[in-house]
Amino acid sequence: MKLYPLFADLHERPVLVVGGGSVAERKAAMLLDAGARITVGAPVLSPALQAWVVAGQIAHRAGTFEPHWLDEAWLVVAATDDAGLHQRIAELSAARRIFVNVVDDAARSSFHVPAVIDRAPITIAISSGGDAPMFARLLRERLETLLDHSLGTLATVAVKLRKRIRLRHPQPAARRRFYEQLFAGRVAGLVRRGRVDEAQAEAERLLASDAAAASGSVVLVGAGPGDPGLLTLRALRALNEADVILHDRLVSAEVLALARRDAERIEVGKQAGHHHTTQEGIHALMLEHARAGRRVVRLKGGDPFVFGRGGEELEFLRGHGIPYEVVPGITAAVACAAYAGIPLTHRDHAQSVRLLTAHCKASHDTLDWPALARERQTLAVYMGVSQLEAFQQRLIAHGRAASTPFALVENGSRPEQRVVTGTLGRLARRAAEQAVKSPALLILGEVAALAGSLAWFGAPPLDEAPTPPRPGCVDRPAGADRLLAAIHHA
Template sequence: SSGSVVLVGAGPGDPGLLTLRALRALNEADVILHDRLVGAGVLELARRDAERIEVGKQAGQHHTTQDGIHALLLQHARAGRRVVRLKGGDPFVFGRGGEELEFLRAHAIPYEVVPGITAAVACAAYAGVPLTHRDHAQSVRFVTAHCQSSRDTLDWAALAQERQTLAVYMGVAELGVLQARLLEHGRAASTPFALIENGSRPEQRVVTGTLGNLAERALVHAVRSPALLILGEVAALASTLGWFGAPP
């Protein structure tokens, strides 16, 4: 019998943000290859006797390479198993899901995709920050700035434009560079931000300020990963519309 892979977005960590389809896939799985960041509460919802394999990455520790993940997917699917490849957030937003599907297609392994709530959408909801707003933002852009090469290829002039919201998936260490480059390219120092640590989790914290004091505020409040940055006029609404966890 032929195995298959379901590429599943687990959302930001709160098991309540799993979709019904994701839950069903977890209930039917023989093997679950999951990223390290997928919450324990999510994994508890899976079939009790499913094999769980952590393939996540962590700075400075042993981790499974992307090729290693591909090999595991192939091995388990060829053994006739129902494999769930479980990723934090959504698999197609900074999740390398496309690369995994290209590999599966090339090896004729059948697959499906279950979208998930990506961090920007979850953090916005739980911080009370609408990503778009009739008066303030006609578009929203999801950007990552995790590594040097991604920062070098970004079009900073376009990112610095007004009337758009930026949702930045990044490490806290990169905030200083981001602040400097956006200011250099003309985004106003008065542009509000909301920096959301552990978004949607009970320990969520929201730090607010303006682009001019972004890195300083993050340092003062000792913000740590996972954190998501929302930059733009809408971020100012966190102070009035926030409803979850401690006030900003």
Template structure:
């Protein structure tokens, strides 16, 4: 499916639902509908013993015979096709579509207009998991994991909150204040008391939390490093901050996958900077942080990578301190380290091997950089990382002019919002041509030194590194570049 499903919990209590099919699969759908209070109508030539028993008890209506479009009466709300005949299922789907009725065709995601999720039910609390019909077994596995995480006390807590909902809304008409009340409630003793079957004490603790005077809302700012864009690399502290945020000021390099982990009702404001396009001035970012923090909101300043690496985190903290705004910093995995790791490039060279293993070549040590000075020496140290600059800049020429050997290994790691998309490896003399030939786009990282040569050997994420020079068979191929020994 191109678009995600819209999650929806339907109230079918007392409403008619048509189920076409009379076998075991239809029986399972009917049981779920009865549990939801629906009035199932089952159309089929024959019924399974379980369905026949329900019909005789008057719990379902049986429409005997082959599928008839007249079964789609005006009072039918949903349709489920659960026969073992694909032709019949397609006919049911087409008829339902014509009448703008949502239809589920069992085991056919393409024909279905709604899907029945795997459900964890804890009283009033229901957690639904769906793969959009693509992988129901995966959804069931996730449901089993959730069953372990949420015990029956969560359902009791949902019921307790439901009974007190009018009082909660009257006590905390503001959404933010109401959310902070529930944060305090979940950190308090109520859930533990329910687990210990002390319902009266839990009720009293709930009412006490409702009566207590809430602390004054104090605005604050958290600088959060979003890492390389892979949500799996977020720290637990970063995830906690995103779940507590009222306002999120995020950079353009923050991935959509990371933003999806934030609170759904948090206000999101893009404040990205770009060397080539629209940029948000730093003064405006400062003003936004100050405005929302002074209004008592929890602000997350979400930055790609780490807030203190190639960012202006220190400047922002100085501004917040000057204006008396509370702040904290959640470090992130800087994109420089994450992209190198994804490309299989260690930050420092491995220990030399005594001999090459069968089928492997020994990697020569980098030679000839010890006597370099200034920028050339800094760039020659194994593992030094450089950001690719503005359009037109040629870092290769600058490094060569500084005295770096032309045979210095390099790896150019082009980065998407989430992970490296291309890695180009070669020798420094090939850098400019390679970047142009492979149309490397910013942001990209340039890694220099002997560790860069390990990209060809140790890559594990995505495609293998692209060669800097064209294949030898290409008409445009040039004379093979010098070896590392030429750099000495």
């Protein structure tokens, strides 16, 4: 071990920072967070440092460094651009046995400022001894994604009970099991949901019980459209805490690879006409594993609350007294449109967007076709590949122009993404010509014509070269008005 790790209590203790620029400002900011009594010595201060002086948060010694500035300091930070001055400060500090940090100079430093993850009262520090500071920062960024911001609040709940926990569980093994239950069970879930008072009460109940019985829970997690980089931090944490993962067929292998290695994975995918697991079967699996004390992640493509039956699953869990929470995901309409270069709304072309599903003929009868046929709006249609011809006919019959641009985004956000574009009058034919398969999202509206010029991901769109929309205008082919009039009178 090259350095001895040490967490210093600097509250109300004097610390000297030599330098008045941006680097000194960053160092002073961290010291302020630690409660140090800071003096900054420099001829001129940055605006932020000057503002702290005016506010009385720090003191200022104007001018160039003098040895007597070290008289009361417990720590010194040298943050100027003068190497000779840094050498002098390091030597004088060493002679007085004062720890000194010389910025970007590990050899002259007797202490190093680590990369910090702050979850007060939990603090995690990463140091490379000044040899590889960028690597330390990268590690900090990785750990930041794994450690929920509620961790500090959870630790505070535990601190309040610490003495009583030791009395209640004097044996280390029993105490360790209690803490595992506290940090991974219902108490942690309540803290994450911002219900701190309820969490404290649940911790009290758990401590008073004869045994810390296993308590399972379910987290509905949106996996997004497939690109693992689109997972939220909370989703990643949930995957790393899961004992069991019930995942849809469309959840990508890359997303599943981010989950805890020893978690049990159960595919419960449903596909039009081929239901591997019924919704009732999924409910039963969630209940079985949660009642066995396991942490269950119900992993859904896209977002659980956008055509994902998330509401039904929550109603079931609530009805059976199973604790749950929801982690939103990036829904397919937003992600597929973005990865195809299509803005769902646009000041010139679309002032609204509608999300709808058309996976079976029966669902068509519930849709408001006159409203869907209006211009200057975007339709994002989920699970509609098998019903494209009927969808096309209904829209045209209710007045949507056959020249309206569309884009079919297949495997959106994944390496194999394809975008097929054209106009509504040829929608079903284009999909058949290009053998478009699920998962695919249909984007219909004037904005879809922008795919050709704004595409940035994957292969270029397979295009019929539609004319880009003109602001406020929608073109119709010759004779379209007569055709529509005949349809309406039929």
